Amino acid sequence: MKRFKLFLQKLTPFQLIAAYYIIAVSVSVALLSLPVAHQPGVDWSFMDGLFTAVSAVSVTGLSVVNISDTLTVPGIFILMFVLQFGGIGVMTLGTFVWLIVGKRIGLRERRLIMADQNQYALSGIVNLMKQILLLVLIIEFSGGMILGTYFLKYYPTWQEAFLHGFFNSVSATTNGGFDITGASMIPYSHDYFIQFVIILLITLGAIGFPVLIEVKTFLFSKKGKYRFTLFTKLTTVTYSLLVIGGTIMIALLEFQFFFQDKSWHETFFYSLFQSTATRSGGLATMDVSLFSEATLLILCALMFIGASPSSVGGGIRTTTFALNLLALYHFAKGNKTIKIFKRELHEDDVKKSLVVTLMAFVLCFTSVFILTITERFTFIEILFEVCSAFGTTGLSMGITPDLSIIGKCIIMGLMFIGRIGIVTFIYIIGSKEVKPNYHYPKERVIIG
Amino acid sequence: MKRFKLFLQKLTPFQLIAAYYIIAVSVSVALLSLPVAHQPGVDWSFMDGLFTAVSAVSVTGLSVVNISDTLTVPGIFILMFVLQFGGIGVMTLGTFVWLIVGKRIGLRERRLIMADQNQYALSGIVNLMKQILLLVLIIEFSGGMILGTYFLKYYPTWQEAFLHGFFNSVSATTNGGFDITGASMIPYSHDYFIQFVIILLITLGAIGFPVLIEVKTFLFSKKGKYRFTLFTKLTTVTYSLLVIGGTIMIALLEFQFFFQDKSWHETFFYSLFQSTATRSGGLATMDVSLFSEATLLILCALMFIGASPSSVGGGIRTTTFALNLLALYHFAKGNKTIKIFKRELHEDDVKKSLVVTLMAFVLCFTSVFILTITERFTFIEILFEVCSAFGTTGLSMGITPDLSIIGKCIIMGLMFIGRIGIVTFIYIIGSKEVKPNYHYPKERVIIG
Ligand SMILES: [K+]
Ligand SMILES: [K+]
Structure with a gap:
């Protein structure tokens, strides 16, 4: 036990997070494998349990x-x-447990949380975690009540209605993307009220916890002169533009195909819902494999970008994407500094965003490459599955159950990395080193 | 005329390069459209001429x-x-013409050449250009003589033998990738001598002019204590690893497929030749569409990377690729500086390499996306064509003649950008600006 503690203390915060996630998965495998969890006659293999967990x-x-x-x-x-456990984050829950058992939270634990939520300031982090948990529970409860009540018109008993209501609320808010209808949100593809509520819940989960907290603070601040952080502005604008842009792209690309015989409001809601889903929601009001290849490519790109940092989503994250575009633009302009919303970006953040994107490309390319060897699916099906896993989106063209063992392992790896984020992943695989303090002469090389 | 001169002077060096290339293409279109150039009965459209040019x-x-x-x-x-004109570079030839007509080369012209060859030092640039031209001509002449003599055993007349010899030599050295056999190098797929010579010529063209010049200087330096530049070391090592790695990957991936009924030396030469071809040679000893999808993906990646900077090749370039990998590695290690070959890389070069790669990804993704709308080919065929054009490689799964007009335009755009390089391209599209000299407070954001 003492040895184990010593081992834990030797780990970096980033490695500890990975360890926590692995424990969470193990517990989930065990829980999901309980006989009481399965319907009679179901053949539940270890792989099924692991993948689901x-x-x-x-x-x-x-x-x-x-x-x-x-x-x-x-x-x-x-x-x-x-x-719930995965969505709110192992760390948030861990903090909460520590608070409940009365343990004081030391600097080491705070640092750990900081890394998980990628925050730069240590102060108030425990308080923040409490707020997050409370907020998510309130959102989920409200969503569950509204959907449950509304579902009374769909299901014969109130038990069924509220089971569906609360499951959908949790699945949407945590961006879990699971469904208990057997066909995602397709049964509600013409019920715009349900879709509106689900879109709202997905957005609240994927827009980022800091944004929610800041909006709350803004609403409760008396002078109304609260200044939003650069992060909140950047991620909210990027998030909104991605949803709007995605909606327009889907509508335009499918105008003559899937939407050919659809009305304008069907076109609008199908486009909006599927665009929102790619942020990381993963629920769908249609079979996405019916889309044309061009649309699927756009969905792949959107899923690869993913949700806001410090949210329930994955991918390279909205801020990374925004900084990539800003870096490109200002590089072309020959500007040394990047100014946005009357603030200057830190050079290290810009570089980090470029490295993260590159790493994500390498990761996804390698995954697609291996899957083309191990699987018998079309290229777009594989690419779609890979982007969906890395973006922790959960949309699929339907190949998931038929993946080979190697295929399933790769997709699991991508979901894990997508969730903990590329930055954490890079630090996990590379953080054992002694920094040498010497210099060589600098020499330039020719690029591109 | 005076107005035109004034207009020219207003252009940045990067824009001037683009202008020169455009003029070169126009002249080529005209030359290739001369009636004497076509066999009787051939229907030569403007699009054919433009695409070929x-x-x-x-x-x-x-x-x-x-x-x-x-x-x-x-x-x-x-x-x-x-x-020849394209391979040696419009600029090199331009310099040579200026020298011949006795014009003194001013600072402005030198700067121009510098940008084209991406050099950092102005001094000796004219001398360098002369050396390059001489070197390329010597290589091509030697190659042509060797191949021509050898081809006497393939072709009935010495005229035919030397036409094939010299055309192949020029096509290989300039990495032109055109063939006059009607089937690339497939007729010589069992002649290892020809393949060896062609591989050598391709490598000499694609390894980078500065490398050739440095090797020449090294060979002629008496003390033998010549120090190669960081650039030469980096690009040569990367180039070699890419060729060797590509050869091994192709051999392993096709072991049970295309190479199943082949001997070890056939496997080795097929792999080596096609691997070398992806650097930017473009000639092939087999129909690459016979490869499996996994192999084709690897070829796509290799073509995307391309050849050395300041060479006849395209793509993101070897140094960009090397700096990408180094940046990833040292970011994971948490190192602030990147040391390689007892030198330190400049922070700006590292950032530039990341931006170049990102831009290349955006460019190729957008191209693939548009082509999935306009063309009826499979995804891998489109991806392969796009990577081949951007890497100015010229390998194809055979879809080029059947591309739509829009498809042809996109492929032409990619070939142009691939050749002038992403850095030049970025500067061309974005170099009209006044740099404001004010600062905002810096603020950090959460990445990935
Ligand atoms: K999801
Ligand atoms: K070529």
């Missing part, structure tokens, strides 16, 4: 089984619990 | 026509001339 802890939603045909009501509650 | 000036080698069925012997000579 990784997918749920990373709130991705890719699934090798049909949840409604496999899990019992207790099983569905376990899944909701795991989604 | 862009492909030849950018020494890519993608072709919408079968050269041996279309061009006459004079036409082939015109094509060789255009390849």
Whole structure:
């Protein structure tokens, strides 16, 4: 035990986070493998359990089984619990547990949380975690009540209505992307009220916790002169532009195809819902494999970009994408500094965003490459699955259950990395070193 | 005329380079459209001429026509001339012309050449250009003589043998990638001597002019204590690793497929030749569309990386690729500086390499996206064509002649950008600005 503690203390915060996630997955595998969780006659393999657990802890939603045909009501509650666990983040929950058991939170623990949520300031972090948890629970409860009440018109008993209501609320808010209808949100593809609520819940989960906290602070500040941080401005604008841009692109690209026989409001809601889903929601009101290849490519790009940092989503994150574009633009302009919203970006952040994107490309390319060897699917199906896993989105063209063992392992790895984020991933694989303090003469080389 | 001169002077060096290339293409279109260049009965459209000209000036080698069925012997000579023009670079030739007509080369012209060859030192640039031209001509002449003599055993007349010898020598050295056999190097797929010579010529062209000059200087330096520049070391090592790595990957991936019924030496030469071809040579000893999808993906990646800077090749360039990998590695290690070959890399070069790669990704993704809308080919065929054009490689799965007008325009654009390089391209599209000299407070944001 002492040895184990010593081992833990030797780990960097980033490695500890990975360790926590792995423990969370292990516990989830165990819980999901309880006999009470499965319907009679279901053949539940270890791989099914592991994949479902990784997918749920990373709130991705890719699934090798049909949840409604496999899990019992207790099983569905376990899944909701795991989604909650993954969505709010192992760290937030860990902090909360520590608070409950009365342990004082030391600097080391605070640093750990800081790394998980990628925050730069240590102060108030415990308070922040409490606020996050409270906020998420309030959002989920409100969503569950609204959807549950509304679902009374869909389902015969109030138990069923509220089970669907709360499961959908949790699955949307945590961006879990799982469904218990057996066909995602397709049964509600013409119910715009449900879609509106789901879109709202997905957005609240994926816009980033700091944004929610800042909006709350803004609303409760008396003078109304609260200044939003650069991060909040940047991520909210990028997030909105991605959703709007995605909606327009889908509508335009499918105008003559999938939307040919659809009305304007069907076109609008199908486009908006699927665009929102790529931020990391993962629920869908249609079979996305019906889209044309060009649309699927756009969805791949959107999923690769993913959600806001410090949110329930994955991908390279909105700020990374924004900084990439800003870096390109200002490089072309020959500007040394990047100014945005009357603030200057830090050079290190810009470089970090470029390295993160490069790493993500390398990762996704390698995954696609291996899957083209191990799987028999088309290139776009594989690319779509890879981007969906890395973005912890959970949309699929339907190949997930038929992946080979190697294929499933790769997709699990991508969901894990997508959830913890590329920065954490890079630090995990590379953070054992002694920095040498000497210099060589600088020499320039020719680039591009 | 005076107005035109004034207009020229207002252009930045980067824009001037683009202008020169455009003029080169225009002249080539005109030359290739001369009636004497075509065989009787050939239907030569403007688009055919434009595509062939862009492909030849950018020494890519993608072709919408079968050269041996279309061009006459004079036409082939015109094509060789255009390849020469594109390969050695409009700037090198321009310098040479200026020297011949006795014009003194001013600072402005020197700057221009500097930008084209991406050099940092102005001094000796004219001398360098003369050396390059001389070197290339010597290489091509030697190659032509060797191949021509050897081809006497393939072709009935010495005229034919030396036409093939010299065309192949020019096409290989300039990495032009065009063929007059009608089937690239497939007729010589079992002649290892020809392949060896062609590989040597391709490498001499694609390894980078500065490397050749440095090797020459090294060989002629008496003390033998010549120190190679960081650039030469970096690009040569990367180039070699890419060729060796590519050869191994192709051999392993096709071991059970294309190479199943082949001997070890066939496997080795097929792998080595096609690997070398992806650096930017573009000639092939087999139909690459026979490769499996995984191999084609690796070829795409290799073509995307491309050849050395200041060479006849395209892509993001070897040094960019090397700096990308170094940046990833040292970022993971948490190192502030990147040391390699007992030298330190300049921070700006590292950032530039990341921006260049990002821009290249955006460019290729956008191209693939548009082509999935306009064309009816498979995804891998489109991706392969795009990477081949951007890398000015010229390998193709055979879709080039059947591209739509929009498709051809996009491929031409990629060949042009691939040849002038992403750095020049970025500066061309973004270099009109007044740098404001004020600062905002710096603020950090959360990345990835
Ligand atoms: K999801
Ligand atoms: K070529």
